Amino acid sequence: MEKASANQGLAGTGMSSAEDSNCSSTPASDFSSKGLYKHDQSPAPMVEHENFLTRPDICGEDEEDIEAEERRRRIKVSQYKQFRRDIREPLSEMLGSALLIIIGDGAVAQALLSNYQMGNEISINLCFGFGLTMGYLTAIAGGAAGHLNPAITLTNCIFRGFPWWKLPIYVLAQVMGCGVGAACVFGIYRNAITTYDGGQRQVTGPLRTAGIYCTYPVSFLDLPGRAMQEFFATIVLVFFVNAVACQSSPRLPYKLPAEWNLVRALVLGLSLYGIGASLGWQTGYAINPARDFGPRLVSYMAGYGREVFTTAGHYFWIPIVMPCVGAITGQLLFDFIVYEGEHDNLVTNPMMAVKKLKENVVGSKKRPEADIEMRGY
Numbered sequence: 001m002e003k004a005s006a007n008q009g010l011a012g013t014g015m016s017s018a019e020d021s022n023c024s025s026t027p028a029s030d031f032s033s034k035g036l037y038k039h040d041q042s043p044a045p046m047v048e049h050e051n052f053l054t055r056p057d058i059c060g061e062d063e064e065d066i067e068a069e070e071r072r073r074r075i076k077v078s079q080y081k082q083f084r085r086d087i088r089e090p091l092s093e094m095l096g097s098a099l100l101i102i103i104g105d106g107a108v109a110q111a112l113l114s115n116y117q118m119g120n121e122i123s124i125n126l127c128f129g130f131g132l133t134m135g136y137l138t139a140i141a142g143g144a145a146g147h148l149n150p151a152i153t154l155t156n157c158i159f160r161g162f163p164w165w166k167l168p169i170y171v172l173a174q175v176m177g178c179g180v181g182a183a184c185v186f187g188i189y190r191n192a193i194t195t196y197d198g199g200q201r202q203v204t205g206p207l208r209t210a211g212i213y214c215t216y217p218v219s220f221l222d223l224p225g226r227a228m229q230e231f232f233a234t235i236v237l238v239f240f241v242n243a244v245a246c247q248s249s250p251r252l253p254y255k256l257p258a259e260w261n262l263v264r265a266l267v268l269g270l271s272l273y274g275i276g277a278s279l280g281w282q283t284g285y286a287i288n289p290a291r292d293f294g295p296r297l298v299s300y301m302a303g304y305g306r307e308v309f310t311t312a313g314h315y316f317w318i319p320i321v322m323p324c325v326g327a328i329t330g331q332l333l334f335d336f337i338v339y340e341g342e343h344d345n346l347v348t349n350p351m352m353a354v355k356k357l358k359e360n361v362v363g364s365k366k367r368p369e370a371d372i373e374m375r376g377y
Contacts, residue, residue: 088142088143089142089143089144090144090169090170090172090173091142091173092138092139092140092141092142092143092144093139093142093144093145093146093147093148093170093173093174093177094173094174094176094177094180095135095138095139095142095177096134096135096136096137096138096139096142096144096146096148096177097135097139097148097173097174097175097176097177097178097181097290097291097294098135098177098178098180098181098184099131099134099135099138099181100128100131100132100135100148100177100178100181100291101131101177101178101180101181101182101184101185101291101294101295102131102181102184102185103127103128103130103131103134104124104127104128104131104291105181105182105185105212105213105295106127106185106188106189107119107123107124107126107127107128108124108211108212109185109188109189109192109193109212110189111123111124112196112209112211112212113189113192113193113195113196113209121277122277124276125272125273125276125277125280126273128272128273128276129269129270129271129272129273129276130269131269132148132265132268132269132272133265133266133268133269134265135148136148136261136264136265136268136269137261137262137265140261144170145162145170147170147174148174148177148288148290149174149287149288149289149290149291149323150170150171150174150175150288150289150290150323150324151234151287151288151289151323151324151326151327152238152241152327153166153167153170153171153174154167154324154327154328155238155327155328155330155331158328158331158345158346159331159335159345159346160345171290174290174294175289175290175293175294176294177290177294178290178291178293178294178295179294179295179297179298180294181294181295182213182214182294182295182298182299183298185212185213186212186213186298186299186302189212193209193212196209197209201302201303201304201305202304203216203304203305203307203308203311204307204311210299210304210307210308211284212299213295213296213298213299213302214284214286214291214292214293214295214296214299214308214316214319215283215284215285215286215292215319216283216284216311216312216315217229217282217283217284217312217315218281218282218283219312221282221283223313225282226282226283226312226315226318227318227322229279229282229283230283230285230286230287230318230319230322230323230326231322231323231325231326231329232279232326233275233279233280233283233285233287233326234287234322234323234325234326234327234330235326235327235329235330235333236275236279236330237271237272237275237287237326237327237330238326238327238330238331238334239330239333239334240267240268240271240274240275241268241271242331242334242338242339244264244267244268244271245264246338246339275287283318283319286319286323287319287323287326288319288323289319289320289321289323289324291319292316292319292320293316293319293320296308296309296316332346332347335347335348
């Protein structure tokens, strides 16, 4: 009787006793593999395309919209990378120029404001040399030429095939970098300057502090002497820069590998120290238009007024003009006496140099940047 009722129960469910025996003998893993359980334990299939389950934020957008969104995202990333590549070179030149002024003008501020108890002329010259070394290394690490000086950039354009269209970009980056460096020095030493001069920003007088930022001549030096000082010191600088750059020339019996940038940077720093120690007293050896003009603008905005431009018979134009004249003159002399490189210029091949100069100015033919060999302060 009980057996009959059990069979009827199986009949009511549509399952025979044979199926029941098979069911009872089937292991649980088989049910799981066939998906008979409600919570299937098999791994989920890989999703090739995003949908509303994998991306709830798109809520049913079709695949074309998803792909279009992905393309737009990739374009934005690509544009950002390209923008960063475009600004990397001028910003590196700007940063290197800023480091030069932060270290150099910072040494001047520390020495002056401590009444030369925490520094002297030797420490100032050393810091300007070290600032040049680190500024140069920083600039070339970012893909810049590491000139840090508009006069050097100008001579590279004239004599070494540096692209003329980069000249205004480099000059702007150098002036802005030196200005930023001077602003940092002012911000760091603002309280010390106020304590020193009583809050009265002075360009001349016993409590003058404008010399922290830019250069001013000694009182006994006349105008021709000031101009000749900057002119001659820049010629010496160009000789040093070329001497360092030409050490990698294949024409030499010995050759300094191009990868030895650290050696170049150290020698350039020592060269600037030597110029400051021997030719820096009378005018402060600006020998760099950006190094003087950028910080001079900052000192004007910091409260020193128009006197930064009018003092010493409007001296401010001499550190701008004379280094450029001196750099061109020094380059002509060096190329006439020493240079035997691969670049045709006004000394080695005047006709070819004039032709290439026209091509560079017009822009019909750009010299490859790999040809650029002269770098420096």
